[in-house]
Amino acid sequence: MTEKLYYKYWGKASLDNDSGASYHLLPYHCLDVAAVGWQLLAPDKPLCKQLAKQLKVEPEWLRQFFVFCLALHDLGKFSQAFQSLRQDLSVDLVKANPRMSYSERHDSLGFCLWQEILQTKLDEQLLASDSTDSAGNAWPIQLKSWLEIVTGHHGMPPKTNLRTRNFFEVVDEQAAMAFVQDSVEFFLADFDFQPLLDKALKKRLKPVSWQLAGVAVLADWLGSNQEYFIYYDKPKELKTYWHEIALEKAKEAIGALPKIPDVNAFQTIEKLFPFIQQPTPLQEYAIKEPLTEQPQLFILEDVTGAGKTEAALILTQRLMAQGLADGLYIALPTMATANAMYKRLSNVYHQFYQSGSKPSLILAHGARELSQVFQDSVVLAKQSITDGDYLSGQNEEDQELSATAYCNAWLADSRKKALLADVGVGTLDQALLAVLPARHQSLRLLGLGRKVLLVDEVHAYDSYMQKLLNALLEAHARQGGSVILLSATLPQTMREGLVNAFYKGLGQNAPALSYPAPYPLATHTPATAIEQSIDTREAVKRIVNIQRLNNEEEVIAQIKLTVVAGRCVCWIRNTVKSARQSYQDLLDAGIASDQLSLFHSRFAMIDRQVIENRTLEYFGDNSTPEHRKGQVLIATQVVEQSLDLDFDVMITDLAPIDLIIQRAGRLMRHIRDEQGNRIRQEGAKDLRGRPILYLLSPDPIEGADINWLKPDYAGTQAVYQHIGQLWLTAKLLVRRGQFTMPDDARDLIEGVYSFDAEEEIPDVLLDGSIQATSKAMVQKSMADLNVLKLNKGYTRSSGDWDEETKIPTRLTEEETMSVALAIVENGQLKPYAKAETYAWALSTVKLPSHEWKKAQAQIPGNLKAMIETLKAEQKALRWVEILPFEEGQVIYSSSLGFVG
Numbered sequence: 058m059t060e061k062l063y064y065k066y067w068g069k070a071s072l073d074n075d076s077g078a079s080y081h082l083l084p085y086h087c088l089d090v091a092a093v094g095w096q097l098l099a100p101d102k103p104l105c106k107q108l109a110k111q112l113k114v115e116p117e118w119l120r121q122f123f124v125f126c127l128a129l130h131d132l133g134k135f136s137q138a139f140q141s142l143r144q145d146l147s148v149d150l151v152k153a154n155p156r157m158s159y160s161e162r163h164d165s166l167g168f169c170l171w172q173e174i175l176q177t178k179l180d181e182q183l184l185a186s187d188s189t190d191s192a193g194n195a196w197p198i199q200l201k202s203w204l205e206i207v208t209g210h211h212g213m214p215p216k217t218n219l220r221t222r223n224f225f226e227v228v229d230e231q232a233a234m235a236f237v238q239d240s241v242e243f244f245l246a247d248f249d250f251q252p253l254l255d256k257a258l259k260k261r262l263k264p265v266s267w268q269l270a271g272v273a274v275l276a277d278w279l280g281s282n283q284e285y286f287i288y289y290d291k292p293k294e295l296k297t298y299w300h301e302i303a304l305e306k307a308k309e310a311i312g313a314l315p316k317i318p319d320v321n322a323f324q325t326i327e328k329l330f331p332f333i334q335q336p337t338p339l340q341e342y343a344i345k346e347p348l349t350e351q352p353q354l355f356i357l358e359d360v361t362g363a364g365k366t367e368a369a370l371i372l373t374q375r376l377m378a379q380g381l382a383d384g385l386y387i388a389l390p391t392m393a394t395a396n397a398m399y400k401r402l403s404n405v406y407h408q409f410y411q412s413g414s415k416p417s418l419i420l421a422h423g424a425r426e427l428s429q430v431f432q433d434s435v436v437l438a439k440q441s442i443t444d445g446d447y448l449s450g451q452n453e454e455d456q457e458l459s460a461t462a463y464c465n466a467w468l469a470d471s472r473k474k475a476l477l478a479d480v481g482v483g484t485l486d487q488a489l490l491a492v493l494p495a496r497h498q499s500l501r502l503l504g505l506g507r508k509v510l511l512v513d514e515v516h517a518y519d520s521y522m523q524k525l526l527n528a529l530l531e532a533h534a535r536q537g538g539s540v541i542l543l544s545a546t547l548p549q550t551m552r553e554g555l556v557n558a559f560y561k562g563l564g565q566n567a568p569a570l571s572y573p574a575p576y577p578l579a580t581h582t583p584a585t586a587i588e589q590s591i592d593t594r595e596a597v598k599r600i601v602n603i604q605r606l607n608n609e610e611e612v613i614a615q616i617k618l619t620v621v622a623g624r625c626v627c628w629i630r631n632t633v634k635s636a637r638q639s640y641q642d643l644l645d646a647g648i649a650s651d652q653l654s655l656f657h658s659r660f661a662m663i664d665r666q667v668i669e670n671r672t673l674e675y676f677g678d679n680s681t682p683e684h685r686k687g688q689v690l691i692a693t694q695v696v697e698q699s700l701d702l703d704f705d706v707m708i709t710d711l712a713p714i715d716l717i718i719q720r721a722g723r724l725m726r727h728i729r730d731e732q733g734n735r736i737r738q739e740g741a742k743d744l745r746g747r748p749i750l751y752l753l754s755p756d757p758i759e760g761a762d763i764n765w766l767k768p769d770y771a772g773t774q775a776v777y778q779h780i781g782q783l784w785l786t787a788k789l790l791v792r793r794g795q796f797t798m799p800d801d802a803r804d805l806i807e808g809v810y811s812f813d814a815e816e817e818i819p820d821v822l823l824d825g826s827i828q829a830t831s832k833a834m835v836q837k838s839m840a841d842l843n844v845l846k847l848n849k850g851y852t853r854s855s856g857d858w859d860e861e862t863k864i865p866t867r868l869t870e871e872e873t874m875s876v877a878l879a880i881v882e883n884g885q886l887k888p889y890a891k892a893e894t895y896a897w898a899l900s901t902v903k904l905p906s907h908e909w910k911k912a913q914a915q916i917p918g919n920l921k922a923m924i925e926t927l928k929a930e931q932k933a934l935r936w937v938e939i940l941p942f943e944e945g946q947v948i949y950s951s952s953l954g955f956v957g
Contacts, residue, residue, distance in 0.1 A: 061239070062232035064292040065151045066135055069281060070143045071288070080146045081288035083134050084236055088299050090210075090280035091128040091244075092307035097272055098123060103383065103507060104272075107537055111265045114252050122253075123203070123269065125244035127276055130207040132175070133167030135233035138224040147290065151232075157224060161216070166224055168208040168215035174230050175237055176200065182238070196250040202262055206270045206851050210277040212496035213860075214270075214853045243295055263850030264535050270851040271503025275477075285310040318414030318479060322378040323371060329408050330367055335739045338592040342579050343368035348379050349583060352534050354559040355541045356515075356552060359577035360799045361722030362597040365543045366401075366513070373509045374409050376539050383507040384416070385409070386476060388485040390517045390698050393669055395420065397700060398513070399482040406480045421476065421483030476504030485512060485522070486866035492528045492845050493864045494856035506536045514698045515542040516551065516715055520833040521868045523551065524840030527558035532847055534562025545718055546802045548810040549574065556582060576803035593799050595740065596728055600797050601721055602749045603790045605756070608769065609639065612708055612753055613646050616689055620648060624705035624745075625676060625685040625733070629692055629720050631710045632772040633657045637953055640691045648689060650952075656692040660954040661878055663890040663899035667951075669700075676702045682733040696723065703727045705745055710773055711754035711766075714786040714809040718802065724748045757787035763825045779829035781818035785809045788817075836868060874909045877901050877934065878949055879927070879941040881920065886927050886941055889949070901937060902955050912940055912948060912957055 061084075068086030071079060098105040100116035109116040133139065138159035140151050176197050183194040208215045221230075252258055280286060285306045289298070323329070326336050326344065336344065339359050355372055357365050373385050387402065389395045399420045410416045476487065477500070488510065491501035510533050518526060530540055542555060549572050559582070560567035568587055570580070575590035606612050612628060619626040630636040640655040654675075656668050672692075675684040678701050685705070696702055697719045707724035709717060725748045728736045733745075755765060761784055766774040777783055789808050790796070796805060808814050818826070842857075843864045849855040857864065878889035878900045890899035904912075916924075924939045942948055949955050 060292050061235050062228065063135070063236040065149065066140060066232060067143065067146055067150055067290075068131060068134055069283070069288065070146055071283065078143070078145050079288050080143070080150075080290055081286070082290055082292075083131060084295060085289050085293075085298055085303070086280065086286075087128045087131050087236070087240075088295065088303040089286045089306065090130055090276045091124045092299065092303035093276040093280045093310060094124045094127040094272060095120065095304065096307045096311040097276060107506070108265055108268060111536075112258065112261050114258070118249065118252065121244065121248060123207075123272070125240060126200075126203045126207045127273060128240045128244060129167070129171075129204060129237060130210050130273060130277065131163065131167060132170050132233050132237075133163030133165065133208065135170070135229045135236070136163065136166050136224040137226045137229050139163050139166065151228065154226065157226075159224065161219060161224070162211060164208045164211050164213075165216040165219055166221070168205060169217065169219040170221050170225060170230070170233060171204050171208075172201065172217070173221045174225075175234055178234050179237060179241075196253045199253045199259065202259060202266065202850060202852075206266050207273045209270055209499075209851060210273040212274060212499070213494075213858050214851050214855065217853055239295055243299070263848060266851035267499050267532070267847060268503050268506055268536055270499035271501075271506075274497055274500045275503065279310045279314075280307070282310055285313070315415060315417045315479065317383050318410040318416045320377045320383070321374070321409060321411050323374045326367070326371065329371065329374065329405065333364075333367065334737075337364040337368070337594040339368045339577065339579070340364050340371060342589065342591055343371040343375075346372075346579070346581060346589075347584070348375060348381075350379070350381075351583060352381065352537050352563065353539045353584070354530070354534070354556065354580070354582050355539075356544070356547070356555065356578075356580040357541065358544050358546055358579075359591065359593055360597050360802065361545060361719075362726055363577065363593045366398075369511050369541045369543055370405065372541055373511065376509050377409060381537075381539055382509045384479040384481075385509045385511060386421075386481040386483070386488060386505060387511045387513065388483065388488045390485065390514050391695070392484060393665075393695065394513070394698060394700065395483050397673075402480065402482055409480070416479040418480045418482070419476075419478035421481050421487045474500065474504070476501045476508075478504075481508075485518070485526070488512075489522070489525045489529055489866045492525060492532055492847065493843060493866065494845055494858045495864060498845070499851065502532060502536070505533060506538060509539050509541060511541045511543070513543045515555070516544045516547055517698055519836060519868070521836035521840045522866070523554070524837050525844055525866065527554055528840075528844045528847075530555060530558040531562035534559045535564075535847075545722065546576065546715060546806045548715075548806055550810070552580065556580070573803060573807060577799050596743075598798065599725075599743075599748060600795055601724065602747055602795045603752055603793065604749055605752050605754055605787075605791050606708070607755070609642070609753070612639075612751070613642060615706075615708065615751060616643065617646065617648070619706045620652060620687045620689060623686045625688040625690075626706040626708065627676070627690045627692060627696065627702070627704040627723065628708040629694070629697060629710060630772075631693070631712060631776045633659050633693055633954075635710075635772050636691050636693050637956065640953065643689065643691070652687050653689045654691070655953060656690060656695055657954060658693065658695055659902055659904065660951075661889055661900050661902045661949070663892060664951045664954070666899075672696070672702065673700070676704060678703070678727055679735070680733070685733045701726070703729070705733070706749065706751070708751040708753065711752060711770065711783055711787055712773070713777055713779070713782050714789065714805050717750075717752075717786060717790070718805065721748075721750050721798075724750055752787070752790060754787045754791075757784050757791055759819065761819055762821050765822065777829075778832065779826045781815065781822045781826040782809050782829075784818060784822050785814055839868065872906045873903045874906055875901050875937040876904050876909055876912075876940050877937045879924075879939050881923075881941055881943050884923075886920075886923050886939065889942075897931075897934060897937075902949070904955060908955070908957055909938060909940075912955075913938070915948075916941065917943070 063084050064082055066083040067080040068083035069081040098120040100120055105116045105120060109119045112119060137151055137154045138157035141153040141157060142159060144153045179197045205214060326333050326340060339357060357368055359365055376382050387398055389398055403418060406418050407416060488505060491498050491505060533540060540559060553570055557567045568582060571588055577591040577593050579589045579591050581587060616626055630639060636655060636657050643653055644650060656672055660668060675688055697716060702723045703726035704723055707720060709720045725743055725745055728741050728743050730736055730744045755770060766780060774780060786809055789805060845856040877897050879886040880889055888896040888900040890896050892899050920941045928934050947956060
């Protein structure tokens with residue numbers, strides 16, 4: 058064969074300890090990636106069918122053309138500047154050019170090379186040919202958007218402002234052109250170019266381009282795996298390499314991934330949840346509600362204990378059996394709630410699939426490696442994940458399987474790939490990254506594509522995250538995904554916003570929703586009956602009495618009475634500072650330390666895990682009278698959502714009404730007798746008396762002024778700045794003296810959040826709420842600014858793509874710092890956590906920057922020097938701050954957490 062110029066360029070290189078440097082020729086790597094794409098886009102697979110349907114082309118056409126594009130994904134590596142990065146490979150390769158420095162990504166170089174040079178050359182070549190096929194000659198100009206997708210295979214759309222002459226020699230351009238020419242002849246022989254000339258295809262490509270970009274990322278990752286694609290450095294005809302090597306190795310690489318398991322049809326609720334004796338009304342609805350043949354949105358609103366999660370999982374299995382999804386991702390507000398759901402789901406998810414299959418279950422959040430349940434589901438194959446993997450946010454080691462929760466090694470090695478698992482559980486943040494300009498967001502979006510997106514506690518997010526969630530619902534509906542949203546109660550405006558977002562993704566006008574809406578309520582759309590009033594089970598119907606307490610002294614007195622009576626009590630405080638102080642005040646008031654616990658967000662991970670497990674043991678579903686008797690928990694908002702806790706008495710600081718309802722859901726949550734024994738008999742009544750919610754709040758007098766919450770409740774006002782909504786909440790609850798669930802839930806929510814309710818706020822308090830209102834508007838504006846403009850397609854102008862800037866999934870009042878606690882022992886700094894693995898990671902605590910700065914200022918000079926030495930020795934610790942302890946310093950304790 059005639060040796061082509063492109064055989065003088067390497068595409069992958071590595072250092073082999075036995076034989077020195079080795080390399081893989083660039084055209085072969087390009088074909089490897091294209092071959093993986095060929096397998097991923099098999100026309101009979103749901104992925105290719107879905108994408109082709111959206112593009113309105115045949116699946117076979119899409120596969121053939123996109124695989125050709127994938128073969129060109131690494132055109133930027135034909136740059137001699139890039140080739141000069143490795144000069145130790147072979148004399149047969151192009152020689153280094155010392156005049157060309159390289160600092161740009163090769164993906165952007167490839168796209169710019171196409172725009173500046175190759176498209177024009179290909180146009181000229183086709184025009185000079187003897188072909189009379191106008192479509193076959195005019196298609197290169199339509200290739201721009203497609204190549205923008207594949208050259209952005211490193212997770213971001215390519216830049217468009219590079220000048221090729223700074224990076225490419227003439228010989229490089231010739232080699233790249235020869236490869237393009239041969240790729241056209243090989244992949245596009247007898248290809249129908251006519252669809253490319255349809256301007257409507259270009260428009261349809263924009264929303265689909267995000268998923269195709271995910272395919273390109275995935276193909277490149279798999280096609281770069283040296284375990285399957287062994288480096289080859291001898292010239293071989295492209296056709297020969299493609300058929301004899303690339304396709305065969307791609308089959309092996311794809312075969313190593315978990316197979317999409319066959320779905321089980323829903324049979325009975327007992328089959329899915331053996332512990333359920335009688336379905337709740339909401340679960341009955343989930344079993345019987347007719348499904349349609351298109352993407353669907355469900356919003357399930359019901360009281361705590363109504364079985365919303367089980368109802369959602371029933372709907373999920375039915376949607377999967379309908380062929381509308383292959384899996385599920387459950388998004389939760391916090392890592393703690395995600396950990397709890399992961400453990401809960403690990404006993405259920407395999408029922409979604411047929412016997413003998415091995416569906417993968419993945420935990421997806423920033424500290425998942427510190428979850429013992431997740432660790433138990435993944436056995437590390439080559440070496441343990443290190444502290445550095447956690448602290449730096451990197452985790453790229455191979456992992457193997459165990460029998461607990463099948464967790465595929467390839468999926469488990471990166472949070473970026475976690476959403477590709479059959480079933481995923483994690484924070485909402487991981488899903489929101491799919492609609493933000495974050496590296497590899499396209500892979501996350503692709504992973505969600507064939508899944509039911511289930512969002513729990515959907516009311517729990519601020520204006521910023523709500524806006525991002527709306528964008529996610531729009532994107533998910535556009536790619537054919539169904540959504541299930543769960544909440545105790547939603548304000549009407551929020552419910553309408555969620556429905557409108559989903560319909561925008563469908564490209565349809567949203568239906569009108571009833572107002573005032575009934576409660577409990579199931580919203581299902583598109584459907585014949587969009588809104589259905591749902592009854593709730595008798596066990597969770599109840600009247601909750603409200604008793605206002607004027608000050609903390611009254612709270613402490615009430616807690617002491619509760620302890621003497623042998624009952625358990627929780628006091629939810631709005632700030633960490635007030636929670637710590639109340640803990641100390643109760644100790645001073647004579648509450649024994651073994652009866653008192655503190656739970657907030659500023660504990661080291663190792664202590665937080667212990668506290669969370671103890672909290673579930675003492676106050677959870679299976680807690681016993683021996684555990685519960687006389688126990689007191691002082692907690693912040695960490696216990697108000699998703700954790701299955703049950704207290705005999707609940708005391709809460711004043712908060713917005715929806716959070717008060719959430720907190721009340723932890724009051725007498727389970728059916729128990731007078732001693733606290735769990736009663737599981739259907740139809741049984743709780744024997745602990747009528748529930749009383751104690752509300753620590755000033756009197757909501759009509760003449761309240763701007764200092765209504767100050768000075769005694771200044772912490773509450775700092776956290777919940779809309780003082781008018783707090784006043785409305787207190788007024789509603791105190792005036793009523795009680796509320797009935799579920800009958801009053803909707804009135805309570807709209808009594809605080811509706812436009813009519815706002816008119817009742819005293820003018821002086823409304824003026825004081827302007828800051829909070831303005832903040833919400835700013836948050837929405839920030840979300841609009843940050844979220845990707847998906848309608849523009851996978852292109853640089855779709856968002857603020859920046860290598861250095863990380864767009865947040867949630868806004869905070871103040872920057873938080875990851876701080877690793879260190880103990881001074883024998884002149885050395887040791888991790889606070891006494892653990893064999895993840896010791897430094899388990900020693901970390903999140904602190905507001907002002908608290909960290911105050912603590913940092915107290916570190917003695919000799920310890921600062923030790924910190925620098927430690928960071929030099931352990932590079933992973935460069936990602937965090939180090940806070941050392943010396944004997945006698947009271948900075949942190951396992952009972953109080955960080956005290957500063």
